[in-house]
Ligand code: UD1
């Protein structure tokens with residue numbers, strides 16, 4: 001059966017105390033509702049999002065994707081919200097209703113829910129909780145069959161004790177939604193159109209309601225405030241840490257890692273505490289990442305060591321390299337195998353060849369360095385004249401003395417030696433010593449100044 005998805009995302013989320021619509025707050029680097037849409041895409045190409053508060057911003061986020069939007073101008077309840085999507089929904093197949101602020105439902109759980117749907121049955125994701133306060137309670141008859149969902153505010157004392165609650169996520173035959181939504185009424189404690197009233201209608205029409213439970217309660221948790229957002233983030237990150245460890249990665253503290261994107265990682269890598277991985281990061285085997293590193297959209301080769309407090313962005317790092325501590329590897333950097341980039345070194349849009357070293361306090365921008373060259377401490381490539389950027393070319397086996405200033409465009413040829421403290425504005429010739437600094441003089445007739453008497 002074809003599946004259509006309706007994502008409810010019109011609520012204000014006033015408890016977030018934010019000018020940003022709640023569903024755009026981020027978990028693992030992605031808006032809450034983007035998690036929901038990504039999961040939904042695994043079942044369906046027909047994704048309908050009901051928007052209201054902050055509708056324009058939410059639409060903007062999905063501008064390039066095929067999400068259909070329905071506007072719910074006034075938030076009159078979950079049933080009213082789903083009804084806004086009805087004109088877009090086929091009368092055949094299955095409709096899966098998701099909440100834009102419940103980001104972590106597993107695809108397997110939703111598939112199990114969809115599997116409950118037939119012409120005579122629907123699926124309901126329910127969960128057993130310690131504290132059911134605020135949730136709709138699942139009311140079952142003496143045979144254990146579901147007869148209704150009663151909202152917290154409408155529940156009697158006996159119903160309030162029920163700890164099986166409604167997650168809000170349901171899968172329904174499309175025809176039933178078309179037939180039943182127009183029949184909802186607002187005769188309840190909140191004066192709203194409750195989507196949950198569908199359950200009683202289903203039972204009355206002989207459509208059985210089958211429940212599915214999630215593996216983890218967190219799969220059904222919504223975000224209402226920033227504390228819940230943080231708690232769900234930590235739970236999610238812990239799941240990622242656990243799966244990394246299952247794949248053979250040492251995570252020194254599974255409570256102190258953040259993956260905000262797609263991290264693929266080889267066996268026997270070691271990740272120290274407080275590292276953040278953003279976008280697409282790929283680590284080969286035996287990579288060691290020290291504490292407090294931020295690595296974004298980068299590929300790192302086997303056996304490379306990233307020392308503490310290093311940032312790497314949009315770069316390609318070879319095998320057996322050593323980077324940091326305190327290095328900043330900016331976009332467009334390519335470090336070949338066996339390179340060394342040490343403390344307080346910044347690189348940008350530069351290629352550093354096999355075995356070359358930039359060990360201390362340098363800026364290397366718009367530069368190409370060959371193999372086995374050594375760039376001394378404090379060397380700066382002056383790539384920018386205030387208007388344009390220029391390239392620096394350094395050959396193989398070159399040696400650039402400490403505190404040299406290379407004013408681009410400029411070439412340091414293979415095997416060239418540059419004396420420490422040089423300002424280099426012209427080609428440094430291959431295998432020669434080039435020195436570009438004031439000569440040292442000693443003035444033998446110099447007299448130490450004496451104090452003037454007034
Ligand atoms: C709803 C369920 C309750 C369930 C709980 C789980 C109903 C009547 N109640 O209650 O049984 O236990 O979720 O969290 O369905 N929304 C709209 N438009 C509206 C109203 C809501 O888009 O007019 C969206 C909200 O943005 C949110 C979701 O629907 O994403 C749920 O709304 P919320 O007000 O939080 O429902 P609850 O009262 O918590």
Ligand code: CA
Pocket residue numbers: 222224
């Ligand atoms: Ca809620």
